[in-house]
Every structure is written in structure tokens, then in C-alpha cells.
Amino acid sequence: MTLISPACRDALQNWLDGRRALAGAADHTITAYSRDVAGFLAFMAEHHGGGQGLAALERITVSDMRAWMARERGEGLSSRSLARKLSAVKSFYRWLAEREGFEPTAVLSTRAPRFQRKLPRPLAEPAARDVIDTMGMQSETPWVAARDVAVVTLLYGCGLRISEALGLTGADAPLPQVLRILGKGGKERLVPVLPAARDAVENYTRLCPFKAEPTAPLFLGVRGGALLPRAIQGAMAQARMQLGLPSSATPHALRHSFATHLLAAGGDLRAIQELLGHASLSTTQAYTGVETAQLIEVYNRAHPRA
Structure with missing residues (x-):
């Protein structure tokens, strides 16, 4: 950050403050934006021979952008990570150009590197049920087994x-028919809770030796502290080994399976988008592996006709 001029630092901070206040970006998102854009500004300052003010940012060329991207790739940055950084830089530049009144074409026209979006493959419905059953037989401690079953049932049964799931508190138990979930970026959504999920959580709370405090985590570790994701990931890894499932059978794959199986059963794509908390329908389309023909079919079935 030492190469970045005070004016550029102030502009970056003002942009971040705006993202936090107006877009409701989460703290970890703001941290990532800050790191990505600050790294870009530092490179440009060094590339042009030292700290310069905002006027220098208006003169950035396509060649400058290529030099930055080449340096990032030279340091081993993946196409996916570089695309994320470029997206943050473009967002900052759109805001700066509107504020300062300059044309940001060189930055905004820069193409992100292509990358293959990696999504967990869904489990077949029988395999998903087998995972839940197996999770209930892995621990010799009944309440721990019930806890693991409750968590994975929420992932598969509610798409959390x-x-x-681990963010639920004692105040959420017993589970209502509809959960109010605060997801990525502070976005709130309503998720129906299946009876199987309510029963699994009720069984866990009945067996758990620790009292569920309203403001404390609902799911606890063996010592009474908050349950960590790696505990569920480890239990899931053990279950897939026992069942002979591929390494793609992760806790997140259960959420993926929820969406895919719901769509296969005739669920509406837009409704599934809401249940998952996706901002874009295209994200849901990719997430559920929907083919274009199937998307058109869903659209035609749901579109109001005169």
C-alpha cells in the first residue's frame, strides 16, 4: 500500500464504504475487494514509476492492463482468481469514472480469462439417503450421531x-415450518423446513447433553463449543468412503443435490433460485446443471401468456 497515493487510498476507501453501505456486502467480501483493488493500484503505481494521483488512473491503457494480468499469471494466479480480481477492479473503476468524469474503456473492455466453473456433482437420490443413514451410524456417541444427521438433513432437505446450518442458534429450535436464513452478502431468504429436518433437529436437541442457549450455536462440538465445518466435512468423508462414493460427495454437494432433485421433480427454476439464495437465475441454471432446452421448457411452462 506504500506506493499508492493518498488520493487513491481515499478513493478506494470511499468505494469500499459505499459497497458496504449500499450493496450490503459482507465483511469478508469487503476485505477481498480491498486486497484485490489495492494490489492493482500498487502495481500500476510501480509500473508507472511511483505513487501518482487519481489523474494517472484515468490514463491507464490496454497495454497497462495486459501487463498487470501477465504479472498476476506469472505469480501463479489461476484464471478463476484473476477473473475475480478483474471483476473487483472493474467495479471500482465504474464508480471512479462516474465520480471523476472520465472514460474507463481500457479497464472495462479488458476480457477476463476463461475458466471452467467447478461445481460439485449431485448425488443420486438413493445415495443422498444412504449418506444420511450412514452419518447416523458412525459415532458411538448417540447425540453426536444425531447431530451429524441433523446437519446433513438440513443441507439436503432445505438446501442450506x-x-x-451451523449459524443456527438455540433460539431456532424447535425449527419452525419456515426458516429465515441470512445468506451471502447479508441477503435474507425464507426456506421451508421439511418434517424430516424438524424431526432430526428435535432428536439432536433431545439427546445433546449441553443446554441450548438462545444466542449460542445450535450445533455443538463434543466439548460444548461451536461445531466447526471441518467436523461435518470429516464425517462426510468417512461416510462416502464407506459407501464407495466419489470425492465430489461433500457437504456442499448435498445442497447441490437438493436443487437438482427438486428441479427433476418438477420444481420451478425461479422458486429454486429463491430457496438457494442466488442473486442471478443463471447461477441457479449452472448450479443445477440445467440444459438450455430444459430451461426453455421451464420458461415456457411458467411464462404468463395472453
């Missing part, structure tokens, strides 16, 4: 992220 593991962080969302």
Missing part, C-alpha cells in the same frame, strides 16, 4: 449452505 454448511455455514448457514
Whole structure:
């Protein structure tokens, strides 16, 4: 950050403050934005021979952008990570150009490197049920086995992220028919809770030796502290080994399976988008592996006709 001029630092901080206040970006997202854009600004300052003010940012060329991207790739950055950094830089530049009144074409026209989006493959419905059953037989401690079953049932039965399931508190038990979930970026959504999920959580709370405090985590570790994601990831790894499932059978794959199986059963793509908490329908399309023909079919079935 030492190469970045005070004016550039102030502009970056003002942009971050705006993202936090207006877009509701989460703290870890703001931290990533800050790191990515600050690294870009530092490179440009060094590339042009030292700290310069905002006027220098207006003169950035396509050649400058190529030099930055080449340096990032030379340091081993993946295409996916570079695309994420470029997205943050472009967002900052759109804001700066509107504020300062300059044309940001060189930055905004820079193409992100292509990368293959990696998504967990869904489990077949029988395999998903087998995973839940196996999780209930792995621990010799009944309440721990019930806990693991409750968590994975929420992932598969409600489409929760593991962080969302582990973010539930004692005040959420017994589970209502509809859960209010605070997801990525502070976005709130309503998720129906299946009877199987309510029963699994009720069984866990009944067996758990620790009292469920309203403000404390609902799911606890063996010593009474908050349950960590790696405990569920480890239990899932053990279950897939016993069942002979591929390494892609992770806790997140259960959420993926929830969406895929719901769509296969005739669920509406837009409704699934809401349940998953996706900002874009295209994300849900990719996430569920929907083919274009199937997407058109869903669209035609749901579109209001005159």
C-alpha cells in the first residue's frame, strides 16, 4: 500500500464504504475487494514509476492492463482468481469514472480469462439417503450421531449452505415450518423446513447433553463449543468412503443435490433460485446443471401468456 497515493487510498476507501453501505456486502467480501483493488493500484503505481494521483488512473491503457494480468499469471494466479480480481477492479473503476468524469474503456473492455466453473456433482437420490443413514451410524456417541444427521438433513432437505446450518442458534429450535436464513452478502431468504429436518433437529436437541442457549450455536462440538465445518466435512468423508462414493460427495454437494432433485421433480427454476439464495437465475441454471432446452421448457411452462 506504500506506493499508492493518498488520493487513491481515499478513493478506494470511499468505494469500499459505499459497497458496504449500499450493496450490503459482507465483511469478508469487503476485505477481498480491498486486497484485490489495492494490489492493482500498487502495481500500476510501480509500473508507472511511483505513487501518482487519481489523474494517472484515468490514463491507464490496454497495454497497462495486459501487463498487470501477465504479472498476476506469472505469480501463479489461476484464471478463476484473476477473473475475480478483474471483476473487483472493474467495479471500482465504474464508480471512479462516474465520480471523476472520465472514460474507463481500457479497464472495462479488458476480457477476463476463461475458466471452467467447478461445481460439485449431485448425488443420486438413493445415495443422498444412504449418506444420511450412514452419518447416523458412525459415532458411538448417540447425540453426536444425531447431530451429524441433523446437519446433513438440513443441507439436503432445505438446501442450506454448511455455514448457514451451523449459524443456527438455540433460539431456532424447535425449527419452525419456515426458516429465515441470512445468506451471502447479508441477503435474507425464507426456506421451508421439511418434517424430516424438524424431526432430526428435535432428536439432536433431545439427546445433546449441553443446554441450548438462545444466542449460542445450535450445533455443538463434543466439548460444548461451536461445531466447526471441518467436523461435518470429516464425517462426510468417512461416510462416502464407506459407501464407495466419489470425492465430489461433500457437504456442499448435498445442497447441490437438493436443487437438482427438486428441479427433476418438477420444481420451478425461479422458486429454486429463491430457496438457494442466488442473486442471478443463471447461477441457479449452472448450479443445477440445467440444459438450455430444459430451461426453455421451464420458461415456457411458467411464462404468463395472453
